[in-house]
Amino acid sequence: MKDVKGTIIKIIAEYLDKEEAEISPTATFSEIGLDSLDIMELVMQMQEELDCKIELSQEITTIDKLVELIEKQ
Template identity: 90%
Template sequence: MKDVKATIVRIIAEYLDKEESEIKTTDTFTEIGLDSLDIMELVMQMQEELDCKIELSQEITTIDKLAELIEKQ
């Protein structure tokens, strides 16, 4: 399986037009600069690229937590 966390960081960095190194996996999506609409769009792209189903919940607030969720599937 490809590196889930690296893929998520790449997708978010491209979306925000930032360098991947600027994205901290421990920052919340809000701290990174994403709102709920951005997250919905990004989740669809991630599901496609990572071939998975993502059920977001209130606990999934960081890239680390999202990667953990996807890896458990």
């Protein structure tokens, strides 16, 4: 299986024009600097790149939680 966390961090880092090392998987999306519109755009890109369906909920607030969700599918 693809490196889900690595792929997500890469997508977010590119989107925010930051280094991947600057993106903490335990920081909340808002701490990283993402709003709900950003997240929707990123989720579409992640679904394409990871070839999966992502159903976001209020509990999914960090990269780590998003990785867990994707890996459970």
